[in-house]
Amino acid sequence: MTKTTLLLRDGRALAALAVPLVLTQLAQVALTTTDTVMMGLLGATDLAAGGLAIVIFNQLRTMGVGLVTSVGNRIAAAHARAEAAPDGTGPGTGGSDAEVRRVVRAGMAVATLAGLAGALLMAGAGQVLGLAGQDPEVADRARTMLFALAPGLLPCLWFQAVRQFTVGMRRPQALLRITIASVAVNAGLDWAFLHGSWGLPRLGLPGVGLATTLVHALSFLALYACARRDPVLAPLLALNPARADRATVRRLLGLGVPIAATYGSEAGFFSVTALMAGSFGPAALAAHTAVNQLVYIVFQVAVGLSHAASINVSRELALGRFDAARRIRNTALACAAAVMAVVAVVYLALPSLVLRPFLDTGAGADAEAVRIATRLLLVVAVLQFFDCAQNIGVGLLRGLDDTRSGFRITLVGYWLVGLPAAGLLGYALDLKTLGVWLALLAGLATTAVLLLRRYGRSLAHRSAEGVAEPAAV
Template sequence: MRTVPPKPPGPSTRATTLLRDSRALAGLAVPLVLTQLAQVALTTTDTVMMGLLSTRDLAAGGLALVIFNQLRTMGVGLVTSVGNRIAAAAARAESAGGDTAGGRDAVRGIVRASMAVATLAGLAGAALMLLTGQALTWLGQEAAVADRVQTTLLALAPGLLPCLWFQAVRQFTVGMRRPQALLRITLASVAVNAGLDWALIRGTWGLPALGLPGIGVATSVVYLLSFLALYASAKRDPVLAPLLRLNAAKADRATVRELVRLGVPIAATYGSEAGFFSVTALMAGSFGTAALAAHTAVNQLVYIVFQVAVGLSHAASINVSRELALGRADAARRIKNTALACAAAVMAAVALLYLTLPRLVLWPFLDPGAAGDAEAVSIATRLLFVIAVLQFFDCAQNIGVGLLRGLDDTKSGFRITLIGYWLIGLPAAWLLGYAAGLDTLGIWLGLLAGLASTAILLLRRYGASLRTHSRAAAVAA
């Protein structure tokens, strides 16, 4: 009897599948996206407060945040694979017939190892932050701006350690698919941060008037409070509490080495991207204070929208790890299209806002009526046309990194970002910014070229890696 091959899915079937997959992805992605947006409100609040002081304080504080975020992002990368490891361990325990003692022990070991990695990364990152501040004048920054950056970094450095502890516990809750407390805690931290910023800048409520460094002190305090709140919340969760073990001294060395093996390429990937943006910030600073202030404002907008991609990337990554642990390669393949479609819809809406209401978008950071801000507003308005396109590729490349992480392929992302950012994007930024005389606009066009190249290469790599994984699984079966 002849077998009739199945018909390929029609448009309606594909649309139904995409809608179903989008709802499934949104179940994990939406809390993460909202948490990311709330978390970036911390730095957005800081940036707005800096702008209230002066254009020079905005330039200096923005550069300090760029350096802080560079090291914070790399530290976060070291513990990002924790969520994937925990998701896979939980899925294997589920497929074996329930929550076994072995599965619980595996999760506890991963959590302890993640705290050990976070502690080492936090201490090393704080030291590097202070050393970087001392080298700013050698990198072409104005002396007055460099002095302000150094004092702000001194206040920010102590916050890196609790920030990374928070991220380790966060990855644990995400891997267990119970991230709901993250949003409540992060929203509360935004309010606390805004109040402390204002109090420490102005010297209200009996606190000293610290000016710009007060913003760094407030941020460090908020990171500590956020970690303590997340830990307390997890200890009250009946599912998470039995698995939460933070004693880094008892961490299994083999597990620590495994997390470091996976985490170093992720940290290098994140660092490669953050470093790319850090170098372009230094390039923008070479064109003057107004150019650096415009770059800081626009970069903060990109950073805000980027959180949508971060949430989608984490959710897609966790789901890929889970689906592959359950042997469902077809579902893992569909996750890419679902995540990219969701990201494109959001980016299109944001681009429309940039193009139709540029002054409103820039108003929280720069005042068009202020004499000192007029030039910065003019530069930033032109840059909005570039980032309207750039953000599509920025989101796509971050989702690509997450998808590869779901395959435990963390090295490819790093290699690809080296090519896209440093071999394509940075030379393009230099040529367009300096050689072609486009200044800050040329730098952002170079950023666009680098992000577009990286996104294309990452997504192609995911498709090839998934096919290889599927063939290997078929042979093993």
């Protein structure tokens, strides 16, 4: 079989899981994109404040998602072993079902703890924004937004725990339908709370946060209802966190804490750069917010590919197929590069068009923000190749159950390379926001190279020793 034929075959296998996940991720990011667009209608100050609040929310949400992400890998490995078992322990039998239920309960327990802790941290973060060099008016408005967003973190992480269950079982179809519906509901609630429509109170910027909180709660209930109607998922849907097995919880935390730290390292890096951009004034922060949202949108392609590649690596290693696990890396990177190339052309050819949903490109009030954002798109056109590659690298290592290496590598790439570069380029060389984004590029590129090299070496080591799947949870 030729390399091209193998790539096409592997690409189809990866796409079977990746495409629903990518579309779900894109639909999900439409929630924050809608919020950003609605905030932009209120003006640059509200956009800057709301963007700052969303950055903090995403920081804590991302770390919470990291804690439950390994649920999908554990379930995928258990399901693969059960499918291949010749001794009557396959899917639908007591042994395999009990293992999946243990993982699901433990995932819900971890999500509950993370959601409660994160909500408290969000409320506290709102009180210290003024000490972080932000404009006082921006800090005050961001604080009210954070209070409205905080309660939504708990149902958001419950949704993620159930989502990982459905992905691990390779039945993610309901996710896309639910997420698309949530975008429409979120847009309607945003508009209603912003303007006092349909009998709802006019809340302005905090209304955007309240709408997001309500949508997270509704999305979790909808996904739970769909899973309860699925004949394969329903018998395994054990959500009571109070009955979680402590050993399984500890195992998930052992895998999840480094993942959360890895995600948090990246999100924290972006959060710090947002604070840096804010120190250059509201126009710089508004430009940073708009461009960061564009990056966040396209990043969902990498997230979907990363999750699909990670799940497939777990399955292939459970079956002892090392060559297939090695090809998954090449296939995922090739797919990501093709998408990023198309996006880069759009950024470079049509900058005004891509910025228009976030900034009024024809208004004098936003002129400075538009000028800064247009320059940043030149950097982003290159940056997104490395952003996708590093996220895929994290997913590949997670498929090996190597979650600690990803964290250590992101510390090097983001904090030992990227952050000092941001200080040098942004402040010492006075490139300001452009310098900060050039530093982001350097940090992401370093991280991507180190992660992919680590995956190749780890897989080669396992293949040489004949080590496949670690012990089951």
